[in-house]
Amino acid sequence: MSLLARSTRGITLAHVRHVTPVPPGRATGTVARVYHDMEREFGMLAPPIALHAPAPDALAGAWVVFRETMLPSVAASRAAKETVAAAVSLANRCPYCVDVHGATLDGLTTGGDARALAAGRLGEMTDPAMRALARWARRDGGPVPFPGSGAQLPELVATAVVFAYLNRMVNVFLRDSPLPPLTGLAAGLARRGAARVMGRLARGRARPGASLGLLPGPAAAGPAWAAGQPHIAGALAGATAALETAAEPHVAAPVRAVVSGLLDGGAAGPWNGGAAGPWNGGAAAGPWNDGGAVASLPAALRPAGRLAMLTALASYRVTDAVVEEARSSGLNDAGLVRLTAWASWSAARRTGAELASVR
Incomplete structure (x- = not known):
């Protein structure tokens, strides 16, 4: 386990409201396996996933669909996924996820586009590809044609699905922001520190499909739009079966x-x-x-x-x-x-x- 994972356990679980997550030292079975995999592959216990721990079946579904969508990069870059994550979080009025994924994008890119996106000022974004992707994901004025390639579609639509899901769970069960309530220079320093940490974590590599064994085999295939990437289709189908059951x-x-x-x-x-x-x-x-x-x-x-x-x-x-x-x-x-x-x-x-x- 990394020093970051160990040092942030108590802090991240303290973000959870209304339910009590399983403490890592008492986790067994599915919860222990998910906690271990999350800390090893994501770098820390992510509160939006860990909040599911009172229901191990839901925890497994949430982790698998998040892991298979966000961590391996096949056709879409992690920066593109973080752009979608932040834009969808804006649409769903989830300030916690906007802060996390705006900071991650800031740590992965240069310039001010990530900060403009996190502030909801999409018109100020200077990278035309990133701006088009953000507008597609946020859908400010209704449906927008997908601006990427067909090969990227499964990963980026799946990212939108994952965050349409997590935003809702976060709005119910987490506080408004993972960052401390600071102002002025201190707030800026905290944001830059978060960007460095989250950007470093997001540069890791993961093997597609490695987590699918956590879920029982689904009764149906995943959505047709995900068929080009079997690990995503399998994760979506497995999560649907797990959460429905x-x-x-x-x-x-x-x-x-x-x-x-x-x-x-x-x-x-x-x-x-x-x-x-x-x-x-x-x-x-x-x-x-x-x-x-x-x-x-x-x-x-x-x-x-x-x-x-x-x-x-x-x-x-x-x-x-x-x-x-x-x-x-x-x-x-x-x-x-x-x-x-x-x-x-x-x-x-x-x-x-x-x-x-x-x-």
Whole structure:
């Protein structure tokens, strides 16, 4: 284990809210294997993955799809993936992921484009290829044709899927930023230090497909758009099977039906249709409120239904009260992770299909 991994364990796990991750010294089975692999290959316990530890099946699914998408580079560079990660995180209003992946991109590139992207100023980016990729991933004004090559499509669409998923989980379970609350010169020094560390970690190499054995064989193939890279297709299919199976005892059929119906109706998130949609902006009204879809659920299912719908449609609106209400309805740490993971993955998969369809 690296010195960085050892020294940051307590700090990174302290970022997690609402659930208690398994401490590394007490991890066994799947959790111990994922922790070991994450520290060896990623360089540290990443809080967006480690937060899944109360539900080992969801932890394995999240790690495998993240690892297979982000760590091996076949046709797309890590810098291109970090551009997509930061842009999708902007669209999903996930400041934690914007800070992490903006810093990683800053550590991988020169100039100010990474900082402009992290600040949401895409028009100030000077690299035309990076700017086009960021606009495609963020989808500010609706669908944008994919600006890369066909060979790059599986990795970059998969990156968008992974972060459409992780942004939601992070908005629910992590604090707003991994960086200390500093201002002025101290804040700038902290950002530059994070860029150096994250950029160095992102320059590692990983073998495609090495983590797939953590997941049971999926019942179906991965999405057609990922077929050109079997390790990504396998990871997506395996994660879908793992997260769906893990959620079965915790997501009642009426909740599944309502959330899936809203997603299929086009309410997949703020990237869908630009500013249109009740999930975007300051309006409190929306299909997750008691005046809408939640009211159609039996009273006992409304707390879990509200959390699932908010996670899928507008995760930045999930409050402590929403999480605690769902917990009081009978969900423990594992149940909270599995419910929100199902809702997040349900929305993220649709993001992939939408992005891949615009060529």
